[in-house]
Amino acid sequence: MKFIVSLILTGLLAFGLGGYLDWWSIAIAAFVVAALIPQRPLLAWLSGFLGLFLLWGGLSFFINEKNGGLFAAKIAGILPLGGNVILLMLVTALVGALVAGFAALSGSYLRKRKA
Amino acid sequence: MRIVPFLISTAVTVGLVFALNQRLTISGSKTPRFGGFLSPQKGFWKNAEPADENFSIELKSPLLQDKVDVYLDERLVPHVFAQNEHDVYFVQGYLHAKFRLWQMEFQTHAAAGRISELIGGKKGNVSVLDRSDRKFRRLGMGWAAEKSLRVAEANPDSKAVLDAYRDGANYYIENLLPENYPVEYKLLDYAPEKWTNLKSILFAKYMAYDLAGFDEDFEMTNAKTFLTQTQLDKIYPYGQDSLDPIIPKGTVYDKPGIALQIPATADSLYFDFKDSVAINQTKPNPANGSNNWAVAGSKTASGKPILCCDPHLGLNLPSIWFELQLHTPQWNVYGVSFPGAPGIEYGINDSIAWGETNAGRDVRDYYAIRFKDDSQKEYWFNGEWKTTEWRIDTIKVRDEPDFIDSIPMTIFGPVMFEKRYADKLKSNKAYAVRWKAHDASNELVMFVKLARAKDYSGYLDAIQSLECPGQNVVFASKSGDIAMWCQGAFPARWKGQGDYVMPGEDSSYLWQGIIPQNENPHMMNPVRGFVSSANQLPADINNYPYYLAGSYDLYRGIIINKKLTAMDSIVPTDMQQMQTDNYNIFAATILPLLLKNVYDSTLKPNELKYVQMLRNWNYRSDPQETAPTVFKLLNAHLEALVWNDDINDRSVLPLPNPHRYTLNEALLKDTAFAFIDDRNTPQKETLKDVVLAALKASAVDLDSIQAAGTELAYAKYKATGVSHLMRLAPFNRTNLGIGGGTHIINAATKDHGPSWRMIVHLTEKTEAFGVYPGGQNGNPGSKFYDNFIDTWAEGKYYQLWIMTDAETKDPRVKWKMSFSKG
Numbered sequence: 027m028k029f030i031v032s033l034i035l036t037g038l039l040a041f042g043l044g045g046y047l048d049w050w051s052i053a054i055a056a057f058v059v060a061a062l063i064p065q066r067p068l069l070a071w072l073s074g075f076l077g078l079f080l081l082w083g084g085l086s087f088f089i090n091e092k093n094g095g096l097f098a099a100k101i102a103g104i105l106p107l108g109g110n111v112i113l114l115m116l117v118t119a120l121v122g123a124l125v126a127g128f129a130a131l132s133g134s135y136l137r138k139r140k141a
Numbered sequence: 142m143r144i145v146p147f148l149i150s151t152a153v154t155v156g157l158v159f160a161l162n163q164r165l166t167i168s169g170s171k172t173p174r175f176g177g178f179l180s181p182q183k184g185f186w187k188n189a190e191p192a193d194e195n196f197s198i199e200l201k202s203p204l205l206q207d208k209v210d211v212y213l214d215e216r217l218v219p220h221v222f223a224q225n226e227h228d229v230y231f232v233q234g235y236l237h238a239k240f241r242l243w244q245m246e247f248q249t250h251a252a253a254g255r256i257s258e259l260i261g262g263k264k265g266n267v268s269v270l271d272r273s274d275r276k277f278r279r280l281g282m283g284w285a286a287e288k289s290l291r292v293a294e295a296n297p298d299s300k301a302v303l304d305a306y307r308d309g310a311n312y313y314i315e316n317l318l319p320e321n322y323p324v325e326y327k328l329l330d331y332a333p334e335k336w337t338n339l340k341s342i343l344f345a346k347y348m349a350y351d352l353a354g355f356d357e358d359f360e361m362t363n364a365k366t367f368l369t370q371t372q373l374d375k376i377y378p379y380g381q382d383s384l385d386p387i388i389p390k391g392t393v394y395d396k397p398g399i400a401l402q403i404p405a406t407a408d409s410l411y412f413d414f415k416d417s418v419a420i421n422q423t424k425p426n427p428a429n430g431s432n433n434w435a436v437a438g439s440k441t442a443s444g445k446p447i448l449c450c451d452p453h454l455g456l457n458l459p460s461i462w463f464e465l466q467l468h469t470p471q472w473n474v475y476g477v478s479f480p481g482a483p484g485i486e487y488g489i490n491d492s493i494a495w496g497e498t499n500a501g502r503d504v505r506d507y508y509a510i511r512f513k514d515d516s517q518k519e520y521w522f523n524g525e526w527k528t529t530e531w532r533i534d535t536i537k538v539r540d541e542p543d544f545i546d547s548i549p550m551t552i553f554g555p556v557m558f559e560k561r562y563a564d565k566l567k568s569n570k571a572y573a574v575r576w577k578a579h580d581a582s583n584e585l586v587m588f589v590k591l592a593r594a595k596d597y598s599g600y601l602d603a604i605q606s607l608e609c610p611g612q613n614v615v616f617a618s619k620s621g622d623i624a625m626w627c628q629g630a631f632p633a634r635w636k637g638q639g640d641y642v643m644p645g646e647d648s649s650y651l652w653q654g655i656i657p658q659n660e661n662p663h664m665m666n667p668v669r670g671f672v673s674s675a676n677q678l679p680a681d682i683n684n685y686p687y688y689l690a691g692s693y694d695l696y697r698g699i700i701i702n703k704k705l706t707a708m709d710s711i712v713p714t715d716m717q718q719m720q721t722d723n724y725n726i727f728a729a730t731i732l733p734l735l736l737k738n739v740y741d742s743t744l745k746p747n748e749l750k751y752v753q754m755l756r757n758w759n760y761r762s763d764p765q766e767t768a769p770t771v772f773k774l775l776n777a778h779l780e781a782l783v784w785n786d787d788i789n790d791r792s793v794l795p796l797p798n799p800h801r802y803t804l805n806e807a808l809l810k811d812t813a814f815a816f817i818d819d820r821n822t823p824q825k826e827t828l829k830d831v832v833l834a835a836l837k838a839s840a841v842d843l844d845s846i847q848a849a850g851t852e853l854a855y856a857k858y859k860a861t862g863v864s865h866l867m868r869l870a871p872f873n874r875t876n877l878g879i880g881g882g883t884h885i886i887n888a889a890t891k892d893h894g895p896s897w898r899m900i901v902h903l904t905e906k907t908e909a910f911g912v913y914p915g916g917q918n919g920n921p922g923s924k925f926y927d928n929f930i931d932t933w934a935e936g937k938y939y940q941l942w943i944m945t946d947a948e949t950k951d952p953r954v955k956w957k958m959s960f961s962k963g
Contacts, residue, residue, distance in 0.1 A: 099871070135147035
């Protein structure tokens, strides 16, 4: 349960902060959520990772659908992705996920006392 | 808290964020900052415009005087209804910025010599600093723009328009969040500046460069060192006999208002002076030209005039044109505008229509400057040492220290080429440039006045402000008048003045005056029932009292005049067919003679096959035809075989290519044309020999083209495309499968061609058609980015909707922008 809540909260907070701050605010979101909701480090990492994977992956999927796939195909041709839109969405999701995962890990270590 | 793991994971996080927030250098070019670029809330995803984007919006600005309604139609063409002139130009500035911000800023940065500031001093092996920024600065673009700005801001009319446009653009820019910047800013990682009036003027100077910045003075100077005057006259003739000038032969001109004094030293120090120039400069495309014509009611089915234009420019995305309608209680104009400048350049108002073609006149000369010593502090002029003035330019270079360029300024103009710049052979010579665009001018007033013009006198008054680039401005009115003025401020030259580099040591070689505007060639309501121009000579050189140096086309004008003479009861669809016509008059003029000199017995089977293609050709450069491909190569080889031994092989310095029509015209007059002979061989080559050699060389090319997998079908071979200004392949549109080409009315080459086709039928309710190869939205993530291209490539048109204020509920209105004061 904590895992799901952390995951969703990370995504929501990252989305909210993203309206005001620069892209790296996803790290703040993941860090804060992990620091507030105690989880084992690996689970914290995973909830941060998945939270942003789903947020950035989901947003890019949604945007791409609305756009009819027009623009992502062009950008996937400029970046070395061979025009592959799915790959571009995966890369997008992965970049957000990695940053948030490690930020969440830090958050959990900040919280967790040595047993 | 577990300190060590905390520190490690925090270090990883910070390291990741840091790396993703950097521009990385990958194989010599810089990447965007990947974190921000990939973020769906900040980066390129934000530019992926929803297919059902809602462009409707309500906006308030204290700078507006009244309310303005903008109706966007299904093609995203804005119809702007304002209550006064200020507000209409404010909203034009806003709309240009909203749909075309990156392009308008990038082009004016280029004009100002500021591209290194955005992309660094080098791109691959090419020095952006030298080839672009220093070139434009040393040509005096910024200096000239500052002078023109002072004049434009001193004129209440143009100042008001410039200010309103600037404020509208800045209203958009100031309210633009970084995540909504055009994607090019994100790719190159920089932010837009505020718009200024200087930027609008810089755009005008950029057009002056593009259209009036071509000359071959250095090349001709080099050719003069080894060719005799007789040879020069044959290879680079002045004013071809068969020319069909814009203003027809037989027109009588008054005595010239300016009496010109040929310098006493002209023969010894100029015409016969043999000194070469080691400067190789990049130039605008000499094919920057256009067609325009207007037919009088006597030749149309309706009895009302029809006006047609198609400016030929580089085919780029975002397009150089933005289509819109501007409406105030006093006037109403529809047409295309330049993002970056207020006003409408090719337009239709409730009374008249107008459009331009390039005059192509030579308005740029060079003077050899003699400095006293290496310090360049003094130069010799009129028998004394004059003090050099200096323009010190600081060029910002991204990620590098500033580059400081010192430009010596003389009485002639800036010393563009000297030891500091482009003197590859270290000749230590110095050349000052004198360019008409250096002089302060205020072309904006022309477009402001044309929008308001009601008749011929309004048009005539408006075009008095057109100085540089000189243009052939066609006119037609609902009252039934048609007219053409070859307009601009052109230096009055003595014959040969400025064909070569001129001595820069006294005043005798300076321009002695500007041709009075009323002496510019013009015509109104001619008996033949039409006026036309296609970049040919403006007037018959035997009658017109001034020397008409320049770069002209020959064949488009001839075919246009031939067609218009033959036509009657014209309707707009006839004009559509004519604008997209692929008949190759150039080939039709010369190919029969070449084929007469082909002997089948001398040919191999593959060569004969290509000759058969030419024999069966209907002279139309249509997409599926193979003969135009064969002819293009044959002609190129023929020219090389005839000219190279006489010109290009004789010097490593830049040399002028003879005009494409020179060989044709020479052969038609005399098949024993002396230059056919290869001067490096003992025997005397004849036309038959060079045609055979050209055919054999073409056959080799044609075989290898096919071996490489390209079809000979002309459209496949030519592969016309429209490229994004950053040359990013996925943003381009390539292989459009269209015919046409150089010397053809449909002048579409690989990357250049009809950039706005417009046809206006001046009936009581205007009937108009138009199309440009692009789209209204400059965002490559929008479906409106390139949605006109297929229509354009098919040779089709959109009916232009000149909206009235009674049509606000029309189903063609898709979105509404409401502006109000507040």
